[in-house]
Amino acid sequence: VEERKDDFIRETLEGVNPADITELLEEFDAEDSKYVLELLDPEVGSRVIIELEEDIQSHFLEHFTSEEIAVFLDHLDSDDGVHILNGLPISKREEVITLVENEEKAGYLLDLLRYEDDVAGGLMAKELIKANHNWTIQRCIDEIRKQAENVQKIYSVYVVDDNGILLGRVSLKRIILAEDNAKIADIYDEEVIAVETYVDEEEVVQTMQKYDLEALPVVNVRGKLVGRITIDDVLDVITEQAEEDIQMMSGISSDVEEDDTVWIISKARLPWLVIGLVGGLLGAKFISLFETEIAIVPAMAFFIPLITATGGNVGIQSSTLIVQGLANSSVFSNSIFRKLVKMLAVAIVNGVILAIIVFGIVIFSTSDQTIAITVSTALFSVVLLASFMGTITPLILNNLGVNPAIASGPFITTANDLLGLAVYFFVAHQLYGL
Amino acid sequence: VEERKDDFIRETLEGVNPADITELLEEFDAEDSKYVLELLDPEVGSRVIIELEEDIQSHFLEHFTSEEIAVFLDHLDSDDGVHILNGLPISKREEVITLVENEEKAGYLLDLLRYEDDVAGGLMAKELIKANHNWTIQRCIDEIRKQAENVQKIYSVYVVDDNGILLGRVSLKRIILAEDNAKIADIYDEEVIAVETYVDEEEVVQTMQKYDLEALPVVNVRGKLVGRITIDDVLDVITEQAEEDIQMMSGISSDVEEDDTVWIISKARLPWLVIGLVGGLLGAKFISLFETEIAIVPAMAFFIPLITATGGNVGIQSSTLIVQGLANSSVFSNSIFRKLVKMLAVAIVNGVILAIIVFGIVIFSTSDQTIAITVSTALFSVVLLASFMGTITPLILNNLGVNPAIASGPFITTANDLLGLAVYFFVAHQLYGL
Known part of the structure; x- marks a missing residue:
């Protein structure tokens, strides 16, 4: 072609x-x-x-x-x-x-x-149909006719006073059904939801989603109508936000795309990798405290990845549920105390099941009772502690005003690696009596 | 109150x-x-x-x-x-x-x-305004008046023939601007996008997002207009889908919420925990092959968590970028080969930086050159291999028709744990000559 x-x-x-x-x-x-x-x-x-x-x-x-x-x-x-x-x-x-x-x-x-492009002012379009409250319907329709070419999609006509202050809105449906000589002032709906230009895009999304709006008028600080945000723009914002959350969880620190340059992608990925690295080095330092024990019972080293991986998995599962709960604000319906109790119950159920499986397999394959008890006890404790960490960290971050989603990523994994090692070697130390 | x-x-x-x-x-x-x-x-x-x-x-x-x-x-x-x-x-x-x-x-x-509630038929409402193509505008307005109470929000009037087959649509704007005695047949827009009742909700979302629609008519297999889907319902679907993806990445196997019972939450979390467990046990088995080496050089065990954690982090970062790329279909603009090359470049940049940091810290704190070289070489190799795994796994899953997001979760972490161990002990084995 x-x-x-x-x-x-x-x-x-x-x-x-x-x-x-x-x-x-x-x-x-x-x-x-x-x-x-x-x-x-x-x-x-x-x-x-x-x-x-x-x-x-x-x-x-x-x-x-x-x-x-x-x-x-x-x-x-x-x-x-x-x-x-x-x-x-x-x-x-x-x-x-x-x-x-x-x-x-x-x-x-x-x-x-x-x-800025992440506030209401940056999302809005200036094209909209506004009508003075003193106009008749006929005059309003004439105005629509005049503007029709400029305004792609009309959902409502916004009603303003002589100074351009937003008073309310009239739906197109209402305009069609009204008599031509009726006055706008008689039929308009005073309950109009509007946002100010500096409102954050996340709040814009929440407002439109909460009230099921397809268009949201934007006013300046004096209440003057300056633009409107339409639902299609908000859809894009929602999709972007979801992507950002997922990237944050994956330890990618800024919004990058596959098409960005090698250096930009590398830079976005490096910070969390370095944090993970520091965690790993601290872990190494910690294990080195048990150097003599490992030399005597090398089997202790075998289960290090099992413990750290399970701790990481459990921690991420817990924090994800809490973060999503916070986003849905169902958090207010459950007290923090009830949350922790429930988390504990889930952790006990999963911890017991995992511990039994591991105990069975280790005893079957090594017939070393001490190591089987050590690993399964440590595993159970790690599941409990990692659940607790995964639950409490996003709650604390949220209270500090930090996006709790950050806690679902490498942060929780790194913290739980260290926690897992500590528990494991503590239990081993006790049981082996070394 | x-x-x-x-x-x-x-x-x-x-x-x-x-x-x-x-x-x-x-x-x-x-x-x-x-x-x-x-x-x-x-x-x-x-x-x-x-x-x-x-x-x-x-x-x-x-x-x-x-x-x-x-x-x-x-x-x-x-x-x-x-x-x-x-x-x-x-x-x-x-x-x-x-x-x-x-x-x-x-x-x-x-x-x-x-x-079913996840297809177009389950999302649609039956309330809509339809007009026969032979009607005049006046008749259409009368119909809107009659229906106004039933239909909350009108975006368009859908035009049908005598058998109810969808022919097109007329926007409210157009109705307002038309002469009362004009015929619908003369002003309606034939290019109307519609979906059939059995279409999956994801496709509904994509269609509405792609064409910036605020309402989407639904037809049956014979093309008869049976309902319409409005944008507010689709917003909810988008939010749900994003939550599901994040849960999948966190290793939660079915859609659960914080408010569900302890048993339901535990059950949803267990499968991936067990898979992680099996991975951990395989890892243990693998390390046990090096039992004698560890007894001689216990320092080899110190860096196990460092290697596995970095492998996991790198793998998840890579797979997330690929999964998001697939979702945005920008994948078609880059060939798989170019993707792999770029991934390799990013991995080399990050791998070299991490390896240098680790080498410096280990040599400074232990002055043991062999272990420093072993750990940094292994780390570099792990970053490369984990990137490769994280890139190739979602691409393969996608080709097999499986949701690639599943690969960003514990699956990739578990696989990379094993991979990391293998690389680490292989390198150690070579360098120590044990």
């Missing part, structure tokens, strides 16, 4: 959803993609670009001139436009904005560039 | 959003909650119940008679109603449905109960 058959490509792609064209382009190289994009209507082309994955997008835009990018921005909502601008080198941003034909849009973009 | 001051409570809660009342109720016991709910308008009360967390909800509904539950169902969309029914004992479900006053609603509920 890439023999530059203009008409054929144009015909084939006509009516195809931009998201599907995007998928197609991601398999082409930059030059071919650019060629295809230029055949498309800029309206469609701009939507294709916005659907591209972030890395691919910014790589891709390097092949376009500022003029060409400005044309795309002309056809995009301001929130999507700002995403594109944020992916450009700072020097290029202003140049592109001055080239945007629609002056209102250019103003929107300049406005939005001021916000 | 719980001195049964009816009027006061009613006044206070008037106009409060149902989601906020729900939060309040979650801190009360079942009896107090029931009392408050009965004071509320059933319209509001039903929305409060649907916002309750699943466990609390079903626990809570035990205190209501079938008649009372039926009243709530009368005020809920059919998808929310089915959620409530699914939380009831099977014996009670039919009784409640026969008590639902609105016969159309009762029919909807019976219909929806047939679907």
Whole structure:
């Protein structure tokens, strides 16, 4: 298809959803993609670009001139436009904005560039339909008609007073059902949920999820309506947050992707590896205290990985459940004391079962009673202690205002390795009487 | 407030959003909650119940008679109603449905109960606005008026032919802007994305996310419009899926919550613990092959936890990045070969840094050159091998059609523990020449 058959490509792609064209382009190289994009209507082309994955997008835009990018921005909502601008080198941003034909849009973009991209102001679009509370329905419909081209999706019309202060909202359904000469003031819903521009994106997500909103108006500190956040942007935030949590649990310290450079990926992975290393060295130091014992009973060394691995697994399981409980805030329904009791019960059940299995297998294969008792006792204690650590650490971190998810990662594994070793050698020391 | 001051409570809660009342109720016991709910308008009360967390909800509904539950169902969309029914004992479900006053609603509920709750049919609501393609806009608006009470949120009107086959959609915006006597057939958009009832919920989420849809029509195998899925339901699915992935990574084998019974939690945690145990026992068996060596050089045992922990950490980091890459399908843009090369580069960078740190510390603290070389060489090799395992395992699982996220959990840790031991003792064996 890439023999530059203009008409054929144009015909084939006509009516195809931009998201599907995007998928197609991601398999082409930059030059071919650019060629295809230029055949498309800029309206469609701009939507294709916005659907591209972030890395691919910014790589891709390097092949376009500022003029060409400005044309795309002309056809995009301001929130999507700002995403594109944020992916450009700072020097290029202003140049592109001055080239945007629609002056209102250019103003929107300049406005939005001021916000950090993880707060409400950075998520919102400036395009929305607002109606003065003194208007009639007919006037409001005229306004919708006028704005229809700029605003892609209308969920509600926001009602403001003469100073632009947000008063309430009217759903489209209500507008359709109202008489043409009814006044907005008579039909609007005063209970509108809004957020201020500086609100964190996590809170935005929670608000929209809690109240099942598909659009959330954003106001400035004086209550003036300045934008709206739509549900599709929030979906992306949710997906990103879940990814970040998982990376945190895996000991990757900053948001990296497979496509990042070797050095960025290495750097993101190194901190937790070094912490694990320090833990391992402390463990080595600790075991070295038992050097003479190991020389006499080398079998003691055999079960070191068994103990540390089980401690790590149990700790991560416990902390994950607690972290998820905290996120769902069901924590308030259970007191910390009840939590700990339950955790203890689960640990005892699992600890007893694991200890019996290990005791059976060790006695069967070595017929060394002392080592079997040592290992199974230590294992049972480690399960208990690791559960306790896994439960209490995220709770403490949460109380300190630290994201408790960090505790589900290498942190808990490293701590439990050391704890496991201590328990194991303590039990061995007692039983062997060395 | 719980001195049964009816009027006061009613006044206070008037106009409060149902989601906020729900939060309040979650801190009360079942009896107090029931009392408050009965004071509320059933319209509001039903929305409060649907916002309750699943466990609390079903626990809570035990205190209501079938008649009372039926009243709530009368005020809920059919998808929310089915959620409530699914939380009831099977014996009670039919009784409640026969008590639902609105016969159309009762029919909807019976219909929806047939679907599994993880497919499109189980997510959809039957309430929607459909218009025959021959209608005029005016007729369509009349229909919206008639249905307005039943359908909470209208995003689009779906256009069907005389047999109910889905033809397209018209946005509310378009209806407002059209002339009253225009025909639906002239203004509707034929490009409507729909899913069939049996489509998996994950695919539903992907479709809605990809095309930025706030509602997705559901059709049966013959193309007949049977329901629609709204974005708020999909948000819940996304959150659930993310939780499941994290639990899978933590070695919790089925979807459990903190509130589940001790036995259910223990059972969900046991399988991976046992697998870890078997890994640990194999490790013990393996180390025992070097019993004589350890008796001579006990220092060899000191660094076992260091090696296994680093192997585990590196493996999980690698597999997480690959799993997330697979989920974002950016995998297709990079060949597997390039992936492996990059992984190798990252592993070399990290491996060299870690090996140098360890060599320095060990030589400084023990001045035993042989052990320093052994440990740092083994560490470097383990980082390389664990990266390789962490990269290749999810890719293989994915090719076999298994969810690759399972590889990020205890599986990779256990495998890498064994791998690490093998490398460590192999290197030690060579260097010590034992």
